[in-house]
Amino acid sequence: MQLTINGKVENLNVSTVLDVLKTKDIDPQLVAVEVNTQMIDQENLGATALKEDDKLEFLFFMGGGA
Amino acid sequence: MSFTEDQITRYSRHILLPEVGGKGQKKLSQAKVFVVGAGGLGCPVAYYLGAAGIGTIGLIDSDVVDLSNLQRQVLHHTPDVGRPKTLSAKEKIQALNPDVQVNTYEERLTAQNARELINQYDVVIDGVDNFPAKFLINDACYMENKPLVHGGILRFEGRVMTIVPNESACYRCIFKNPPPPGVVPTCQEAGIIGVVAGIIGTIQATEAVKLILKIGQPLTDRLLDFDARTTTFREIRVKQNPSCTLCGPSASITELIDYDEPEACAL
Numbered sequence: 513m514q515l516t517i518n519g520k521v522e523n524l525n526v527s528t529v530l531d532v533l534k535t536k537d538i539d540p541q542l543v544a545v546e547v548n549t550q551m552i553d554q555e556n557l558g559a560t561a562l563k564e565d566d567k568l569e570f571l572f573f574m575g576g577g578a
Numbered sequence: 579m580s581f582t583e584d585q586i587t588r589y590s591r592h593i594l595l596p597e598v599g600g601k602g603q604k605k606l607s608q609a610k611v612f613v614v615g616a617g618g619l620g621c622p623v624a625y626y627l628g629a630a631g632i633g634t635i636g637l638i639d640s641d642v643v644d645l646s647n648l649q650r651q652v653l654h655h656t657p658d659v660g661r662p663k664t665l666s667a668k669e670k671i672q673a674l675n676p677d678v679q680v681n682t683y684e685e686r687l688t689a690q691n692a693r694e695l696i697n698q699y700d701v702v703i704d705g706v707d708n709f710p711a712k713f714l715i716n717d718a719c720y721m722e723n724k725p726l727v728h729g730g731i732l733r734f735e736g737r738v739m740t741i742v743p744n745e746s747a748c749y750r751c752i753f754k755n756p757p758p759p760g761v762v763p764t765c766q767e768a769g770i771i772g773v774v775a776g777i778i779g780t781i782q783a784t785e786a787v788k789l790i791l792k793i794g795q796p797l798t799d800r801l802l803d804f805d806a807r808t809t810t811f812r813e814i815r816v817k818q819n820p821s822c823t824l825c826g827p828s829a830s831i832t833e834l835i836d837y838d839e840p841e842a843c844a845l
Contacts, residue, residue, distance in 0.1 A: 519812060542761060544752045549750065551819045569814050571801065573757050574730035574737045576765035578617025578641075578651070578707035 516567045530558040532568065544571040579706065580749035590791035597793045599648055603631060607677065609790040611635040612699035613630070614687055614715055617641070617646075619729045620705030622779030623786070625756045630787055636672065636699055638665045638683040638731035650772030666776065667841040673703060679751065685732040687711060689834035701786045704728045707765060710837035717834055720824055727785045727797075729778050732763065734771050734806040736778035740785045744825065746798035751819035751826075755836050756836035775805050 513521050519533070526532050531538050531551055545552045546569040552560050562568075581589070581603070590607075592598045609632050616639040624635055641652040641663050651663075657763045658666040662683035669679050683695065687706075696718050697703055704715050704726060704843040712728070719726040719741065728749055741748050782804070788794050801814040824831045 530613075539798070542757055544754075546814070546816065549815050549817065551816070551821075553685045553821055556752065571752055571814065572733050573709065573753065573762045573763055574735065575614055575709045575712065576707050576731040576770055577619045577712075577729060578647075578765065 513562065513564050515562065516565070518568070518570055527561060528558055529560040529562065529568070531555065531576060532562070538570065545569070547570065587602045588677075592630070597770050598791060599622055599672055600837055602793075603789045605790055606631050606787070607633045608697040608741075609701070610636065611695060611703060612636040612638070613703045613705055614638055614711070615705030615707065616651075616653065616667040617647065617707060618650045618731060618765070618772075618775030619779040619782060620703070621651045621667065622776045623703050623705055623783045624667055624671055625653055625788060626780055626783040627672070628675045628680075630679055630783075632786075632790075633673060633677075634679045634699075635680065636681045636683065636695065637667055637689055637825045638685065638695065639666045639667075640684060640686045650770065650775040652776065661801065678837040687714060687718075689714065689836040693722055695812060696722045696724055699724065701764075701789050702726045703786060704730075705782070706752060709762070712749060713756055714834060719743060719747055723836070725789050725796075727789075727841055729779050729782045732765060733772055734774060736774045736804045736806075737780055738785070738804075739800065739801045740782045740789070742796065742798050746796075747767060747816045747818050747824065748825050750831075751822045752801070752816055752826040754800055754823060763805075771806055774804070777806070 529545055548567050589603045592603050611632050613624045616637050643658045645659050653667040653670045661683050664684050668680040668682050702718055702719050702724050720743045723743050728739045730737045785797055795838055799817055801816055803812045820826050
């Protein structure tokens with residue numbers, strides 16, 4: 513299905529948020545995920561079904577400052 | 579308090595702005611900003627806030643200046659290597675603007691001292707280099723009801739978000755807990771383009787000035803990500819998370835937490 517991930521349109525064969533993370537080889541512990549501006553709890557990533565044209569934001573930890 | 583002739587000249591470019599004026603400059607001169615970390619972000623933040631005539635700047639950092647800091651930590655000069663960062667930073671800020679009172683704390687921010695320190699200031703700046711401290715600052719600011727300007731940098735990228743407790747999303751609304759130690763690279767391990775610290779730090783300082791003057795729209799409920807490789811900013815809309823463990827309706831965090839912490843990019 514067609515999804516917008518961090519502003520880029522992508523076509524992926526996935527059904528849940530967790531599928532997207534797996535496809536992209538992203539460790540779920542290292543990313544906060546927003547679907548259509550709604551934060552998804554880590555434990556719900558596998559249960560969150562995606563639909564055509566959903567907008568996903570993967571927010572990675574950025575810890576530096578010094 | 580009224581301004582001297584010199585102060586009117588010094589701040590004239592502020593005073594000229596209808597949104598600032600003499601009244602706004604007075605607000606700045608009465609404001610107290612707490613800058614956590616006198617490093618890559620803390621240096622530009624404190625430098626610009628000092629130039630702006632912020633009345634009191636609190637600076638907390640337990641480190642001494644290292645030669646590898648000088649590529650980005652612009653308040654520290656070559657002869658400062660080996661000296662406490664708070665002292666080095668204070669000297670430069672006061673050389674720039676003797677009007678500014680600089681309170682220095684040569685220690686780490688901990689669950690024990692965070693609330694008491696933050697309580698004495700109006701706005702808090704996150705300029706720290708590790709996740710335990712970022713969560714500690716977020717939680718303490720929420721508990722003390724103080725606005726916080728969060729910042730983060732790594733490699734070619736940076737991020738800013740302003741947090742107004744009970745009004746906008748907090749750091750934990752996005753990131754529930756710190757990542758497992760060691761899995762997210764630090765600046766020390768992964769590097770940082772020095773100027774990115776300046777870009778992000780000066781945006782943080784801008785946010786602090788706006789919060790004090792109550793002008794414009796704060797960077798709340800928006801995460802601003804910057805990528806220097808493409809010179810692009812991306813704004814991600816966020817909102818208060820109903821399941822936030824700090825500021826949500828069924829919040830479970832009522833006390834500060836000192837997460838076990840490996841040294842991040844302190845040097």
